[in-house]
Amino acid sequence: MSFIMRLLKSTIHPDVHSSGINCSETKCFIRKASRAIVLKGESILLLYTKRYHDYSLPGGGIDKGESNIDGLVRELKEETGAHNVKNIVEFGLYEEFRPWHKNNFDIVHMQSYCYTCTIDDELLEPELEAHELSNGMYPIWMNIHQAIAHNEETMAKSDKKGLSIERETFLLKRIVSELLTKSVLA
Numbered sequence: 001m002s003f004i005m006r007l008l009k010s011t012i013h014p015d016v017h018s019s020g021i022n023c024s025e026t027k028c029f030i031r032k033a034s035r036a037i038v039l040k041g042e043s044i045l046l047l048y049t050k051r052y053h054d055y056s057l058p059g060g061g062i063d064k065g066e067s068n069i070d071g072l073v074r075e076l077k078e079e080t081g082a083h084n085v086k087n088i089v090e091f092g093l094y095e096e097f098r099p100w101h102k103n104n105f106d107i108v109h110m111q112s113y114c115y116t117c118t119i120d121d122e123l124l125e126p127e128l129e130a131h132e133l134s135n136g137m138y139p140i141w142m143n144i145h146q147a148i149a150h151n152e153e154t155m156a157k158s159d160k161k162g163l164s165i166e167r168e169t170f171l172l173k174r175i176v177s178e179l180l181t182k183s184v185l186a
Contacts, residue, residue, distance in 0.1 A: 005090050031111065033075075034075060039144075044144045045139060049132075050136025051136055053160065060078075072113075093111060144180070
């Protein structure tokens with residue numbers, strides 16, 4: 001399935017030369033991911049990662065041959081125990097060009113396809129991967145404003161922050177401005 005989702009933001013990591021990024025000429029790995037936006041009022045379903053001391057949207061890499069939606073449903077189930085995922089609506093694409101030091105590539109073109117959706121209230125047991133468990137990752141319902149403030153503080157003060165925190169904080173702020181503002185006005 002090929003489609004164009006609205007671009008929310010495109011970023012280039014400072015360690016990647018911004019002049020003439022051309023993935024066809026550079027050793028560039030394209031990694032596609034689906035990310036879920038699950039809201040209940042001002043509470044949002046997030047993942048907290050102790051290692052990086054941050055909050056992020058549930059989601060992750062889309063497997064070969066898997067659609068964005070199938071990847072979204074699978075990742076939500078694995079990371080949070082969410083089930084009965086419905087009312088899936090496109091929110092937007094956040095793309096990043098970052099350094100990549102695996103499999104003979106220099107750059108990763110990270111494409112995060114974000115969707116709003118609903119889930120059943122009860123979460124089942126997550127099926128986290130070994131590295132997620134060792135990083136201290138777990139799902140949590142969190143006030144979105146508190147999550148943004150927490151991530152901003154981590155970005156300002158922590159030397160162990162992950163590369164994704166800027167993306168996640170941008171997305172949380174965009175969710176507030178576009179989705180929470182609409183629901184207040186309705």
